[in-house]
Amino acid sequence: MQSARQNQPGTTKQETTEQDIVTADIGGTNARFAIARIGNGKVLSLGEPHTLPVADYDSLADAWHHFEKIAGCPLPNHAAMALACPVQGDVLTMANNPWTVIPADLPRELNISPPLLLNDFEAVAHAVAAVDHSHLPLLCGPDRPLPEEGTIVAIGPGTGLGTASIIRRDGRTLVSGSEAGHMGFSPFDDFEDRLLDRLRSVHGRVSAERIISGPGFIPLCTQLAEDTGDSWRDLNDKQLWTLALEGHDKLTRDGMARFCLALGSFAGDIALAHCATGVVVAGGLGKRLMEVLPASGFAKRFIAKGRFEDMMRRIPVRMIRYPEPGLFGAASALALHLAARTPEAP
Template identity: 35%
Template sequence: MTAKNLSLVGDIGGTNARFALVDPGDVRPRHIEVLACGDYDNLDQAVVDYLQRAGAGSVGQACLAVASPVRGTQVRMTNNHWRFDTEDVRQQFGWSAFKVINDFTAMALGVPHVDEAHLVHVCGGPGDPRRPRLVIGPGTGLGVSGLVPTRSGWVPLMTEGGHVDFAPTDDLEMQVLRILKARFGRVSVERVLCGQGLVNLYQAHAEIRGVSAPLDAPEKITAAAVDGDDALARDSLRHFCELLGRTAGNGVLTLGSLGGVYLCGGILPRILPFFLESPFRNGFEDKGRMRPLLEYTPVHVVTDPYTGLLGAAEALSNPEV
């Protein structure tokens, strides 16, 4: 089947590539397939295989979200072996247009299209829908983006907000900073707020207590914390959630994002009950005289696993991308 009226969208990470098709003027993905990047030498092979699986011989245009910096036409994936030139790929498949955007930009663009059933309210009041939104999420790194509303739609902000300085607020965090500074030199907030950041935080807590830190992966720490039988893992994960709250609150004050905070990424949906009972809210609202602004700002966890595909579909027709 030829599908020139359809568009291809994708969300490509270090391990997996999610592909889907969308109809003109629609952002809802269909024929979603998740392919292992390691099974293909490069992007073009994966696209050919996906289109065959979807029964679409060809499509008219494409937009891919990639977990890597996007500069010019050359794309080098950060955590897998794929390398490609966007113009070469466009010509190879005969697409009228081919956009490649950062994966967290796509995450931000997808947020307004996420169904209410995939938004879990954490705290905050009604907010102001006329104001910007903050999109932030711990995963492999700490992604930070924003959405600015205009008369014609949303303008996504491409930031490196995960690399701002880690700012301690008490004696415990000063000790954490000293430990991580000895290891890394400069300590960004991403050093404590991502998968490896959780490991760093857990190891720092262990060093402060003078105990061993036997767990060496974020999923092991979260499992031990959620099970409730490992005090070190539990306290480290609670601290992680509080630090995420402080960082998100700082983002609200910086961006003026009274339109809401949207917490994305793969970590939080897997620990949702633990997270909802954590000190996140205290960290988020603890802004002194600015507390009323934070209490007014709604915070949601985004649980839709295909938010990036929604964003890639939005980017196809968004002139600001």
């Protein structure tokens, strides 16, 4: 693996605009790293990703240096990092993992130039904006490509619930991250009212992420068990999701159906709030549910917006089928950032 700290003398303009970078996707459970090749504002290639469990490392710097050992050589000087937290202020506190990131310290700790930091779902949105249409299979709505004008929202359940917007105007694209997953949960029916009451007794305020996320499957299945009188097994969310996706266990299968309904409601609410012209479902669970969502009640809940149902029916909703959208998207964001700083050739 070659480092791209310096360009060789005598290279052409085309050659000097291509370089290697480190791209990282730091989530609540895993930290992913890869080397990407970028040039002229695009990702030219994405190297083999390496996934490191967050729980095995005390800090981002520890995980970074472990990746450097895996690479076997000094890492490139430029880096893009997608972080599962708001990227604001002098100290960044990760939403679902114990790491704290101080941006000003990263160049010294990692021995690189100041990295490009962005919200993890902002990175996913960059991937949505950059990947080929073939990586965006239809979930529901009209079968047409994502529009070239308007606002596209990306939504993704995983360890948390990510959201971001892609704004396309007059041939230009702007990507903006958000923390809409922490908006208050809005129940749709009696079951969700009971679920909300259960969680309110524990947390007080209940965000959408408390339910529409991997860990949110536990209280959802617990409420179903209470309603039906089924025996409850003390399993973690990963074990429950495995049972649900295998399809042999009725309680978790019903819980997965309920999860898809709640995700559809939330996706529709966010689309309505942005007057979106397109929606993309991503995230770790979005990927695992790719075969489940199209046949679920997602679409029915997505359009169930009263007087705005006709408008909601006209929104194409797609999924992203790309191996590592966070890594690709962070690299794409840095490619655009560096291209914008490159002076035009005389």
